[in-house]
Structure formats: C-alpha cells, structure tokens
Amino acid sequence: MPGEILVVGGGLIGSSIAWRLARKGAQVTIADAGNLGGEASSAGAGMLSPGAEFDKPSVWRDLGFESLLLYPSFVEELQAETGIDTDFRMFYPDDGIVDPAALLRALHCACESRKVRIMREHVTSVEPRDYAGVVIAAGAWSGQVRVNSMTLPAVTPIKGHLIGFQMGPGALGPVRRHGETYVLQRSSGFLIAGSNEQDVGFDRTVDAAICEDIHRRASRLFAPLEHATPVKRWIGFRPRLVEGDGPRIGRVEGTNVWLAYGHYRNGILLTPVTAQRIADEIESS
Ligand SMILES: Cc1cc2nc3c(=O)[nH]c(=O)nc-3n(C[C@H](O)[C@H](O)[C@H](O)COP(=O)(O)OP(=O)(O)OC[C@H]3O[C@@H](n4cnc5c(N)ncnc54)[C@H](O)[C@@H]3O)c2cc1C
Structure with missing residues (x-):
C-alpha cells in the first residue's frame, strides 16, 4: 500500500x-x-x-x-x-x-x-x-x-462510572448482570461493578453518590460486595452518535x-x- x-x-x-x-x-x-x-x-x-x-x-x-x-x-x-x-x-x-x-x-x-x-x-x-x-x-x-x-x-460523550474491588481470584465466576448493573472479575481478582449513563458533556468528576448507588446495586448481584470497600472509582466517556x-x-x-x-x-x-x-x-x- x-x-x-x-x-x-x-x-x-x-x-x-x-x-x-x-x-x-x-x-x-x-x-x-x-x-x-x-x-x-x-x-x-x-x-x-x-x-x-x-x-x-x-x-x-x-x-x-x-x-x-x-x-x-x-x-x-x-x-x-x-x-x-x-x-x-x-x-x-x-x-x-x-x-x-x-x-x-x-x-x-x-x-x-x-x-x-x-x-x-x-x-x-x-x-x-x-x-x-x-x-x-x-x-x-x-x-x-x-x-x-x-x-x-x-458525537456526544455519554459518561459512565465504574468501581473496582480487590477480591480473591475466581471469587465471582461468570459475569452477572441485571439491567444497567453488572459485575465481572479479571483473572487477577480485580472485580469491576458498573454502571450508569449521563449526558453531561466532558465532566470528569467522579460522583461519590453514583458510586455508592452502583455499589448497592452490585451487592444485590454478588452479596460479598456488601461489606467490601471499593479500591478504585473512575469514569469514562462512551462515544454515542x-x-x-x-x-x-x-x-x-x-x-x-x-x-x-x-x-x-x-x-x-x-x-x-x-x-x-x-x-x-x-x-x-
Ligand atoms: C464506563 C464504561 C464502560 C464500558 N464498558 C464496555 C464494555 O463492557 N464492553 C464494550 O464493548 N464497551 C464498553 N464501553 C465502551 C467502550 O469503552 C468504547 O466504545 C470504546 O472504548 C471507544 O473506543 P475509541 O477508540 O473509539 O475511543 P477512546 O478510547 O475514547 O479513544 C479515543 C482516543 O482519541 C484521542 N483523541 C481525542 N481527540 C483527539 C484529537 N483531536 N486528536 C488526536 N487524538 C484525539 C484520545 O486521546 C483517545 O486516546 C464502556 C465505556 C465506558 C465509559
């Protein structure tokens, strides 16, 4: 070429x-x-x-x-x-x-x-x-x-939050998902829970209340999360036409x-x- x-x-x-x-x-x-x-x-x-x-x-x-x-x-x-x-x-x-x-x-x-x-x-x-x-x-x-x-x-940025927990490898098994809420785990044990959608432009603030809501919803999918503390919270912008x-x-x-x-x-x-x-x-x- x-x-x-x-x-x-x-x-x-x-x-x-x-x-x-x-x-x-x-x-x-x-x-x-x-x-x-x-x-x-x-x-x-x-x-x-x-x-x-x-x-x-x-x-x-x-x-x-x-x-x-x-x-x-x-x-x-x-x-x-x-x-x-x-x-x-x-x-x-x-x-x-x-x-x-x-x-x-x-x-x-x-x-x-x-x-x-x-x-x-x-x-x-x-x-x-x-x-x-x-x-x-x-x-x-x-x-x-x-x-x-x-x-x-x-394109519009659709902001989404995620939170992460350090758990024992293999604790979760396959992805669990209900509506907007999901939990999945890397082989390392790092467990990710999400998410939400906001059409608020390129606002990089990590909203503590949204993270707490994700934590609550995720605990219903995987009970051990209820008493676990997130080690990471972050956001990203999904590109939507x-x-x-x-x-x-x-x-x-x-x-x-x-x-x-x-x-x-x-x-x-x-x-x-x-x-x-x-x-x-x-x-x-
Ligand atoms: C919370 C969240 C959860 C998600 N979960 C999933 C999932 O489970 N499964 C799934 O399939 N997808 C998921 N997505 C969606 C997925 O992450 C995105 O669709 C995908 O990453 C978009 O990739 P991209 O390369 O187009 O954009 P980006 O990864 O945003 O990359 C764009 C790049 O362009 C660069 N750039 C921007 N402007 C300029 C410029 N003017 N000049 C030069 N460079 C520029 C940026 O620096 C950036 O590196 C999720 C997204 C979010 C936010």
Whole structure:
C-alpha cells in the first residue's frame, strides 16, 4: 500500500486499525491527543456480550456477533506478536470478557514492533490531500476534528462510572448482570461493578453518590460486595452518535477519509470487526 495513512486517535479503535493496516504492509501514523487510549478504551469494563446487550435485531447486534466471532483469533494473533495476555475468556458461546487496558497495551506494543509511528498530538484539523488515507477514530471527540470542509457526524460523550474491588481470584465466576448493573472479575481478582449513563458533556468528576448507588446495586448481584470497600472509582466517556443507529465504520464517499467512531457502549466488543473492515477497505481502495 503506497503512501502514509494517518489514524487520528489511539484508543482501541484507532490502534487496532493501525495494527491491521501495518500487518498489510501500510505505512501508518497514529496521532493521539493524550496518553494513547487513556480515555474510554482503558476505562471500559470489557464485557463482550452481544446476546445480553441487544435483545432485538439491529445493526449493533449483527456487528456484535460478527465481532465476537473474530475475537479468539484477534487476541491469539496479538498475543503471538507481543506475548501480552489480554485476559480474554468466554463463559458462554455468546458471552465473553477481555481486559481492555491489556488489549490496548498489546495493540500499542504490536504497533510499535510493526513500525507504526506514534505522535502525541491534539489534531484540530486534517488535510486529507497530505495522506494516502485518513482515519478518524477519536472516540467521543471525533466530531471536533475538522477534515477539510466536511461536516463529520456529531458525537456526544455519554459518561459512565465504574468501581473496582480487590477480591480473591475466581471469587465471582461468570459475569452477572441485571439491567444497567453488572459485575465481572479479571483473572487477577480485580472485580469491576458498573454502571450508569449521563449526558453531561466532558465532566470528569467522579460522583461519590453514583458510586455508592452502583455499589448497592452490585451487592444485590454478588452479596460479598456488601461489606467490601471499593479500591478504585473512575469514569469514562462512551462515544454515542447524535443521529443514526450504530457506529460509523466506513469511507466518506468520494474521499480518502474513513470514519471509525460512535461505538457507544460496545467499542471493546466491536474492535476486531471495525479494524478488519476499515483495513480491508483501505487496502482495496
Ligand atoms: C464506563 C464504561 C464502560 C464500558 N464498558 C464496555 C464494555 O463492557 N464492553 C464494550 O464493548 N464497551 C464498553 N464501553 C465502551 C467502550 O469503552 C468504547 O466504545 C470504546 O472504548 C471507544 O473506543 P475509541 O477508540 O473509539 O475511543 P477512546 O478510547 O475514547 O479513544 C479515543 C482516543 O482519541 C484521542 N483523541 C481525542 N481527540 C483527539 C484529537 N483531536 N486528536 C488526536 N487524538 C484525539 C484520545 O486521546 C483517545 O486516546 C464502556 C465505556 C465506558 C465509559
């Protein structure tokens, strides 16, 4: 693939696209405003549950199942390249978990060893003529990037809280979930309880009352939490498109610009399918 591909955003979506492109021999640069994926991708819980998330036919559901099928080979290839274990586990055929922070570490490591250039840069505008291709994958900030005279689909940050407990490894077993409330456990024993949704812009405050409410709800799903003390509380911004159903994954017609954002509650699940689609489209363009 001749020419440089610029990927704006180094979260799970941008980094996985960069990795897939680099594997195809492309020359890739990631520009990330922060500490490479320190936003939604490392904040997320890591449930891979299209069955539990979507009870009616939808674009989300189709993409979710397609992506879950790709997960085993995706993490296996990453682990083979990097030696990093992403704590990917399947409890039931359509229900798994992964540690998104470990997945992100593995992707960055794989990108580095495949000579992807990584720039710390807040991109405010891009001139697509300067590149063979441009991918916008800046999560909840994607709509703020100016690309020529295009109007990109707008995104809203949907804030979510999570709390974490240190428990004995294996204490929980499979993910437990009821409505908005869920608990899951990493192999290390770290147990995560979530969540909530707030449409309040980029407010980074961790609200103690919301964390207490999550703690109460989670204790109903897993009684040992009732007397446990959270060791960590944090928030993240899910990127939700203002209009339309499903994320934007594909080319802006008639241009060399691809959009890969708006994954909302399921960007960790949808990472493999997004990376595969965008990288294949760019390769065949
Ligand atoms: C509380 C919570 C729980 C979640 N749980 C799950 C779950 O269990 N399962 C699941 O599948 N999904 C889950 N999600 C959703 C998932 O985390 C997101 O959909 C996904 O991480 C989005 O990835 P991304 O790469 O698009 O965005 P991000 O991870 O937000 O990455 C965007 C990147 O772009 C960079 N950036 C921003 N602006 C610019 C700019 N102007 N120039 C350059 N770089 C820029 C940022 O620094 C960041 O690194 C959860 C999210 C939250 C908040």
